[in-house]
Amino acid sequence: MIFLSVLSMPLSLWFLGPSVKYVLPLFEVADSGFWGYHLFDMKRTLYPASIWGQVEIPASKSQTIHALLIALFARGVSTITNPLICADTEACMDFCTKLGAKLTYSDRTLVIDSTNLTPRDGIEVDCKNSGTTLYFATALSCALGNEISFTGDESLKRRPARPLLSSLHDLGANVDRDADTAPYSVCGPLLGGHTSIRCMTGQYLTALLLASPLAKQTTTIDVHLLQEKTSVRMTEKWLETQDIKFFRDDNMKHYTIGGGQSYKPLQKDINGDFSLAVFFLCAAAMTGSTITITRLDPKSSQADRDILPILKRMGCVIRSDGHSVTLTGPTSRLKATDVDMRGIQDLLPALAVTACFASGPVKLINVSHSVVKGTKERSSTIAQAINSLGGQAQVLRDSIIIYPIQAFSGADCVDSYGDPRVAMAMALASLKCTKPLTIEGCECLDSTFPSFFDKFNSVSLAH
Incomplete structure (x- = not known):
């Protein structure tokens, strides 16, 4: 990758806040054919909020x-x-x-x-x-x-x-x-x-x-x-x-x-990516809010579209016009329901955080395969992050049990462990924290969803 000099292009830089260094805009480098955003040494501080509005999710x-x-x-x-x-x-x-x-x-x-x-x-x-x-x-x-x-x-x-x-x-x-x-x-x-x-x-x-x-x-x-x-x-x-x-x-x-x-x-x-949309859907579910996601096909062959029936079982109302999905979370707590994660391990971080706000314990089973999918064993990583925030997650041999809480009230800083889905799951957690939450290591999102925080902030309503 050849990076354009920051000093040579001040008018085209996108500045994302005091905790972000720089993000290069979309560009073409003639001798390598690369395009993209690039994040450097990034951490973000988020505040308790609700989710409301409409957002377009990047392609699958x-x-x-x-x-x-x-x-x-x-x-x-x-x-x-x-x-x-x-x-x-x-x-x-x-x-x-x-x-x-x-x-x-x-x-x-x-x-x-x-x-x-x-x-x-x-x-x-x-x-x-x-x-x-x-x-x-x-x-x-x-x-x-x-x-x-x-x-x-x-x-x-x-x-x-x-x-x-x-x-x-x-x-x-x-x-x-x-x-x-x-x-x-x-x-x-x-x-x-x-x-x-x-x-x-x-x-x-x-x-x-x-x-x-x-x-x-x-x-x-x-x-x-x-x-x-x-x-x-x-x-x-x-x-x-x-x-x-x-x-x-x-x-x-x-x-x-x-x-x-x-x-x-x-x-x-290329339609929107359900594995990225899940973080916005879960955000609305756990805060009793409404979110509409455009360019999302509810009949997609993507495995992670299974998040829709899971959240419906938990009490969410879901509507679709074939080209977008609108989800409204319940005004009371989500219904506790066990989830078989076989084949949908990418949903683990988001579902684990969301399950903290169910009406009772939630067991996520068949999670051992997550060791192949993440930067380290994802089940242990997300459980460690939840517990550090004051939640209660118990890791068993091939499952995680999530116990209900009212809000996260533990650490004010958490690491992504280099896993973009853990970073996004911690953004979910910030919605239900009793104080601001700083997420470190957010540069890992460059590999999956570089504009995540822009999108997330665009539909966040601070308390």
């Missing part, structure tokens, strides 16, 4: 990365409107440009020209903190005949990759089979054949499903321990839109994907 990160990678391997010109621009999607764009694609961005439209890709041996891809980019790009790179190396930040280097690499080896690719995590290198071709994979994360299976159509022969996959079925179904919809031929059984335990297929250029509008 997963959908944006799906679109980018399909466009890359379509060998043509594709158009993506309303993509999410953040550090994670920039990591994916970096991968695209290093393979020779030309990317241009203007008026919320991203054009990808992959007509003349120029992959070569020795390409090094830094996926930063993007596990989605790491896993998907690793598998798709095996469809090429070039050695490509992958690495990432310290958090990404802790995410397990061996199950995916072993399956790619089964399918004919040359990989660092003994590597547990990045850094590692892979090299095609991808031949096809049979593999069996234990899905600690659904991203393993999604990566194989995206790459297998490009293999020379048919691929069969036996799937074990898949929890994130909804997110895999989203990938299946992408394959269907691309006319990719595949078969699976009803239990999603066996897949057959025809080889020798190809992707075609696409024109795709």
Whole structure:
């Protein structure tokens, strides 16, 4: 990334308050093809408030990365409107440009020209903190005949990759089979054949499903321990839109994907991200307020749309016109209801904070998978944060029990632990604190939702 000098562009800086250093606006750097906001050494102080109004949530990160990678391997010109621009999607764009694609961005439209890709041996891809980019790009790179190396930040280097690499080896690719995590290198071709994979994360299976159509022969996959079925179904919809031929059984335990297929250029509008919208929906739920979120499809294939029936069970009223969602929280306490987090672990931080204001204890079960999703074991992290604020969260082997409180009255400063969802969950907590709350380490939001605090403050009504 090449950063523009702060001193050379004073009129274009966006200043976000005394605790924020600087945010660079949207820009293009000609020799790297990157766009985005960049946060530095950031902490924020928030005050007790209610949530009220209307907000547009950024596009889905997963959908944006799906679109980018399909466009890359379509060998043509594709158009993506309303993509999410953040550090994670920039990591994916970096991968695209290093393979020779030309990317241009203007008026919320991203054009990808992959007509003349120029992959070569020795390409090094830094996926930063993007596990989605790491896993998907690793598998798709095996469809090429070039050695490509992958690495990432310290958090990404802790995410397990061996199950995916072993399956790619089964399918004919040359990989660092003994590597547990990045850094590692892979090299095609991808031949096809049979593999069996234990899905600690659904991203393993999604990566194989995206790459297998490009293999020379048919691929069969036996799937074990898949929890994130909804997110895999989203990938299946992408394959269907691309006319990719595949078969699976009803239990999603066996897949057959025809080889020798190809992707075609696409024109795709990316809807809002439910995994980001959840923080605004939960904010209204726990404060008895009303929020409308635009560009949000209630029938989306995104796994985290499951937040809607969960909050409805807790007593919220939800309305939709097909293009937006309006939620009103109850005037009394939320109803206590246990929640199975299988496949929706990204909802854990927001739901854990929200559950503090239910009518009784709330048990969040099947949370152990969160160790793969976050910067450290997310269940322990969010419980530690809640307890430091004066809440009551008990971590068990595969669940968390949240006990009801009236308000947070503990520490006046809390750490994000480098996890953007924990940072946003602490913003939720600030709404029900008895005093101002300072959140440290908010630069982690650069990877997921750089404009979160702007959006959050725009609908906050201070008490």
